[in-house]
Amino acid sequence: MPLATAPAMTPEEFRLLRELIYAHSGLSFGDETRYLLERRLAPRLQYHGLDDFGAYHRFLRFDPSRRAEIEIAVEVLTTNETYFYREPHQLRAFSEEILPALAQENRGARRLRIWSAGCSTGEEVYTIAILLARSGLFEGWDLDVFGSDIARRVLAVARAGVYGPRAFRTPEADALRDSFRAEGERWHVKEDVRRLVSFGHLNLLDDSMMGLVGAVDVIFCRNVMIYFDVAARKRVVRTFRDKLREGGYLLLGHSESLLNVTADFEILHLRHDLVYRKPLALP
Ligand SMILES: C[S@@+](CC[C@H](N)C(=O)[O-])C[C@H]1O[C@@H](n2cnc3c(N)ncnc32)[C@H](O)[C@@H]1O
Incomplete structure (x- = not known):
């Protein structure tokens, strides 16, 4: 009561x-x-x-x-707002420009690691996994899209992989529906996409937890650091720099930038968007 x-x-x-x-x-x-x-x-x-x-x-x-x-x-x-195919320009840059580059860059190892840091209920993670699968560039590769969040409640939803209509609120999200099995109003992520993803409980400010994350090729951290002050952003971005392999990509939300946070990344001007990249050889 x-x-x-x-x-x-x-x-x-x-x-x-x-x-x-x-x-x-x-x-x-x-x-x-x-x-x-x-x-x-x-x-x-x-x-x-x-x-x-x-x-x-x-x-x-x-x-x-x-x-x-x-x-x-x-x-x-925390604010856990998220949905499929959020920020379409950036995702277009990711699938049409970054993925082909990664297919070239990693063709020797045939391995790709993508981290969605602050993934909330998982829509971002599954969107990335679907784009990877649909690109057709990584057949037989060792792939993992890892989603992490500080909140266990949202991770439980992400692991379940079952979504209602509001998760598909953008027009672009409609194109993803083939990767789901519908049961009434509930949409279940299909197995071929689920096996590309994993989830973990991580606080981005907890250095001991960060030790659990290995080297990655791409980090999505969108609409997470907007709730942090500059000092916390600096700490988290330092972690991202350490986790990204040289030449790895950092994708932030469209209202976010590294201005006043770090000069350790270069800006890559892609056709559809601007993204950050860890330079090939940091001094
Ligand atoms: C608004 S959601 C963003 C979801 C998704 N990235 C997107 O853009 O749609 C922000 C998420 O960041 C998570 N978050 C906030 N502080 C965090 C921290 N210190 N470590 C990890 N996750 C955090 C929240 O729990 C929340 O789920």
């Missing part, structure tokens, strides 16, 4: 909680977001039988189950 009157979050509680969330996840909450935190975290107080947000902050710092709880707090505060 909801609390008759949910406790208000004081400015001091807001400061403490947002610092804790930021330190854990890189998510940066501006001064105007106090009521958002209050509204979204109130059910957690109720769940644990806590009287106010000060007690919740102490719980997050000192309770034996604090690690699990901070994951849930971050989960309820």
Whole structure:
């Protein structure tokens, strides 16, 4: 039952909680977001039988189950909006220009690794996998499109690979439907696409977790770092630079750039879009 009157979050509680969330996840909450935190975290107080947000902050710092709880707090505060074939220009650049280049660059090893960092419920991962499969350039190759996210709840949806109509909200997404099996209103990703993907729970700000990711050819990190401040972006982009092989590609969301973040990448002017590339030999 909801609390008759949910406790208000004081400015001091807001400061403490947002610092804790930021330190854990890189998510940066501006001064105007106090009521958002209050509204979204109130059910957690109720769940644990806590009287106010000060007690919740102490719980997050000192309770034996604090690690699990901070994951849930971050989960309820993240924006997980995503859908198939999001940002079509970039995906056109990916399939028509980057994939043919990768087929050449990796033809010796016949191996391709793509990482969707902050994949939410998986639509981006399956879109990439379908484009790979349809390109016809990688028959018999060792392929993996790896999706990771900080939130376990969205990863469960991604692993299930079953989607409703809203996931197909762009006109371009319609063209992907052949790769799904329809059951009423629910669309199941077909097996030949599923076997190209894998998912993992990773916090991009957690260096020990980042050690689990091997070298990759392409990183998609779209609409994730918009919620980070510059310091967190710098940390994450350093990780991306370390994980990408030389000449590897970094694709950000259309409103994002590396301006004021790093000069370690070069800009590649493709026909359909601009993308970042790790230079062939970094000094
Ligand atoms: C808006 S979604 C973007 C999904 C997809 N990339 C797209 O563009 O459609 C942002 C995702 O980033 C994830 N995220 C936020 N902070 C993260 C972090 N520190 N580590 C990993 N994932 C994070 C959120 O859980 C959320 O699912």
